[in-house]
Structure formats: C-alpha cells, structure tokens
Amino acid sequence: MDVITRATDAIKQKIPNITLKRDEPLRYHTSFKIGGPVRVMLFPVSPEDLVKICDIFSEYKISPLIMGNGSNILADDKMLDLAVVNTSGLSVMELLGAEGASGGNRNAAMSGYRDIEVYAGALLSKLAVFAYENGLTGLEFAHGIPGTVGGAVVMNAGAYGGEMKDVIIGTTAYSKETGEFSLTAEENMFSYRNSRFSQKDEVVISARVRLQQGNKEIIKQKMDELSARRRESQPLDLPSGGSTFKRPKEGYAAALIEQAGLKGYKIGGAQVSNKHSGFIVNTGSATFSDIMAVVEHVQSEVFKQSGTQLALEIKIVR
Numbered sequence: 001m002d003v004i005t006r007a008t009d010a011i012k013q014k015i016p017n018i019t020l021k022r023d024e025p026l027r028y029h030t031s032f033k034i035g036g037p038v039r040v041m042l043f044p045v046s047p048e049d050l051v052k053i054c055d056i057f058s059e060y061k062i063s064p065l066i067m068g069n070g071s072n073i074l075a076d077d078k079m080l081d082l083a084v085v086n087t088s089g090l091s092v093m094e095l096l097g098a099e100g101a102s103g104g105n106r107n108a109a110m111s112g113y114r115d116i117e118v119y120a121g122a123l124l125s126k127l128a129v130f131a132y133e134n135g136l137t138g139l140e141f142a143h144g145i146p147g148t149v150g151g152a153v154v155m156n157a158g159a160y161g162g163e164m165k166d167v168i169i170g171t172t173a174y175s176k177e178t179g180e181f182s183l184t185a186e187e188n189m190f191s192y193r194n195s196r197f198s199q200k201d202e203v204v205i206s207a208r209v210r211l212q213q214g215n216k217e218i219i220k221q222k223m224d225e226l227s228a229r230r231r232e233s234q235p236l237d238l239p240s241g242g243s244t245f246k247r248p249k250e251g252y253a254a255a256l257i258e259q260a261g262l263k264g265y266k267i268g269g270a271q272v273s274n275k276h277s278g279f280i281v282n283t284g285s286a287t288f289s290d291i292m293a294v295v296e297h298v299q300s301e302v303f304k305q306s307g308t309q310l311a312l313e314i315k316i317v318r
Contacts, residue, residue: 068120137218243313
C-alpha cells in the first residue's frame with residue numbers, strides 16, 4: 001500500500017463522511033477543461049475538516065494540490081500521482097455586525113465600513129454579489145473573476161484597477177509547521193499577482209474583507225459596466241485560464257503578443273485568442289501539449305522581438 005493510499009485511509013478514519021473521488025480527471029475541475037486523473041480528490045466542507053486533512057497529509061509528508069475553481073490551472077493530460085484537496089465546498093460568507101463585535105470591527109462600522117468573513121472556497125464573483133446585496137462597495141472589480149477567494153488571495157487577483165490587497169484586512173491559514181494561524185494584511189505580503197502564499201507551502205482557510213458602505217444603485221451600475229467590458233474584450237465563450245501571462249514591468253502582454261504577429265496563432269486545439277491576445281484558449285480539442293507549445297512559442301517570439309520575457313500567470317500542474 002503506497003503513501004497516498006495510507007494517508008487517504010487515515011483521513012477516512014478521521015473524517016468518516018468526507019467526500020472523495022479516486023482517479024478523478026482534473027479536466028472536470030479546471031476552466032481550461034484539460035487535465036488527467038489524479039490519485040484522489042477530497043472535498044472538505046468545513047475549515048476544521050480542511051485542517052485535519054492537511055495535518056494528516058503533513059504526517060505522511062505529502063504536499064497536496066490545493067485548488068478551488070481551477071480557473072488558473074493548466075494540468076497535464078497524463079495520470080497524475082497527486083492528492084488534491086478541492087475547497088469548493090468551503091463557501092460560507094458572513095457579514096460581521098458592530099454589536100457585540102470586537103473593537104476593531106465596531107470602529108470600522110462606525111466609520112462607514114463593514115467586514116465580511118469568507119471561506120477560501122467561496123467564488124469571488126459570489127462574494128462581490130454578496131457585498132452588493134449588503135450595500136458595500138470595493139469589490140466591484142471582482143464580479144467577473146472566475147476564481148475562489150483562496151486562489152484570489154494567493155495570487156492577489158485583480159482587475160480594472162482593483163486588487164485583493166485593497167480589501168483584505170486579515171487571513172487565516174495553515175502550515176505544517178504551525179497548524180492554523182492568523183495573518184494581518186501586511187503579513188500577507190501582497191504584491192502584483194503575488195503573496196506570501198505564492199512562495200510558501202501554506203493553505204488559505206479564510207479571509208476577512210473590509211468594504212465601505214455605499215449606494216446599491218451605483219454599485220450595481222459599476223458591476224454591470226465592468227461585466228459588459230469583460231464580455232466585449234475577453235473570450236468568455238471558450239475555455240481558458242484567464243490571462244495567461246503576467247503584466248510585464250513595461251507595457252502589456254497582449255500588446256507585445258500582437259506586435260509579434262501572434263494574434264490567432266494556433267497549434268492543435270490551442271490558440272492565442274483573436275479577441276484578446278493575452279488569453280490562450282482551448283478551441284475544443286486542445287491538449288496540455290498544445291497549450292504548452294503555444295505558450296512557449298509566444299514567450300520565445302515576444303522575447304526575440306521585444307526583449308521581454310513573459311512570465312506565466314497560470315499554474316502548471318504535471
């Protein structure tokens with residue numbers, strides 16, 4: 001019996017009702033619709049279960065892949081010798097009130113701000129709608145981002161001038177060295193599409209978001225405007241991992257790709273989008289190798305023509 005099987009059996013004993021799937025294809029769980037079967041995928045439904053799972057994997061010296069909506073994952077088509085923890089069941093959002101709350105939250109409410117405690121598996125788009133429904137502004141930029149809160153914290157997701165670092169005031173996380181622990185906003189070490197979680201083997205459990213009270217009509221109008229801009233400019237009708245490349249220090253990835261004459265460039269079922277060159281899309285039959293071939297060709301040609309090395313924003317799993 002190998003180590004993943006032994007660890008999985010230990011998890012089942014500790015959490016008898018845990019949902020798990022063996023040989024589960026990742027393509028069912030990624031926005032690229034690409035990815036081979038993994039050894040086991042577990043679906044915790046509470047932070048306590050997530051911590052227990054991480055503890056057991058740590059005991060067995062296994063580093064599982066932690067995923068949410070799979071919106072920035074490009075996974076190999078082959079059988080992957082991986083244990084995956086899917087946090088999509090951790091989706092609770094709670095608006096924290098001023099009455100009976102801690103001093104910090106009471107002061108925030110008095111100054112026109114409110115806090116939301118949200119689990120890592122909640123969709124960022126649903127959090128933005130929850131904020132709107134409660135008359136809170138500051139998350140409109142996130143309405144069309146397809147990832148989960150956990151993933152958004154890890155990569156400091158953003159769009160249209162807003163980023164997670166603008167609204168996150170604290171997180172709860174897990175590490176094998178310390179177990180569950182809390183972080184202030186500064187301790188998350190946010191930077192452009194990066195955080196401490198990008199570099200460390202730590203798991204985001206939940207986040208606290210602080211938003212300003214606002215006018216619901218204005219909030220809704222802004223969300224609708226940004227949604228329309230996304231539909232007009234992004235290839236939302238085809239599977240992709242969102243923006244394939246990070247924005248370089250100078251210029252924009254999409255502009256550099258177009259200048260290199262690569263808009264519409266295609267290998268197999270993978271293509272540089274004709275609608276937005278910053279997206280590499282699955283036209284319906286793309287394999288992992290197809291996407292990687294297009295990625296590598298784009299990086300090579302852009303570097304030859306501009307001297308800019310495009311860094312990946314998507315995460316490669318193989």
